[in-house]
Amino acid sequence: MRNDKDNLIVKKTFDFALGIIDYSEELRTRNKFEMCTQLFKSGTSIGANTWEAQNAESKADFIHKFKIAAKEGDETSYWLQLCKASKHYPNPPELLMNELKTIGLIISKIIGTSKRKRFSN
Numbered sequence: 085m086r087n088d089k090d091n092l093i094v095k096k097t098f099d100f101a102l103g104i105i106d107y108s109e110e111l112r113t114r115n116k117f118e119m120c121t122q123l124f125k126s127g128t129s130i131g132a133n134t135w136e137a138q139n140a141e142s143k144a145d146f147i148h149k150f151k152i153a154a155k156e157g158d159e160t161s162y163w164l165q166l167c168k169a170s171k172h173y174p175n176p177p178e179l180l181m182n183e184l185k186t187i188g189l190i191i192s193k194i195i196g197t198s199k200r201k202r203f204s205n
Contacts, residue, residue, distance in 0.1 A: 091138070092190070093134055093187070093190050093191065093194065094131075094134055094135060094138065096183065096186070096187055096190065097130050097131035097134045097135075097153070097187060098131050098135075099183075100127070100130065100131065100180070100183050100184065100187060101127060101128040101130070101131040101132075103177065103179065103180050103183065104123060104124060104127030104128055104160070104180070105124070105128070107123070107176055107177060107180060108120045108123055108124040108127070110174055111123070111167075111173070111174070114173075114174065116172075116173060119163065119166070119167065119173065122163050123160065123163040123164070123167075126156045126159040126160040126163060127156075127160045127163075129152075129153070129156040130153045130156045130157050130160065130187065131153075133149045133150070133152045133153035133156065134149070134150070134153050134191075136149050137149035137150055137153070143198060143201070146198060147195055147198050147199060150191055150194055150195050150198070151195060153191055154188065154191045154192065154195065157184060157187060157188050157191065158188075160184060161184055161188075164176045164180065164181055164184070168181075
């Protein structure tokens, strides 16, 4: 069984996904189904790819999974910014927006560090 209790990025992306689920449900109750689906998929994919990276087959696979997580984070940021800017959508919780920035910085650092270690060996 996995033990990711002490893995900061796994915990942060899991908790972020729970926040995305909550906000997506709010969108669903307002019949904003298309945005709900887009945001749900990209927002939960960040954590799914981070989770998968923990069992990567190689350093290259590990980096690749985190690059996908970073791209999904960018997409999620786009959807959240659209919701925030549109008068037809409820504002996303500020905590989600801030947490996504933090997650993005951590993921970027993981990718950079992993690349340096990969090419220095």
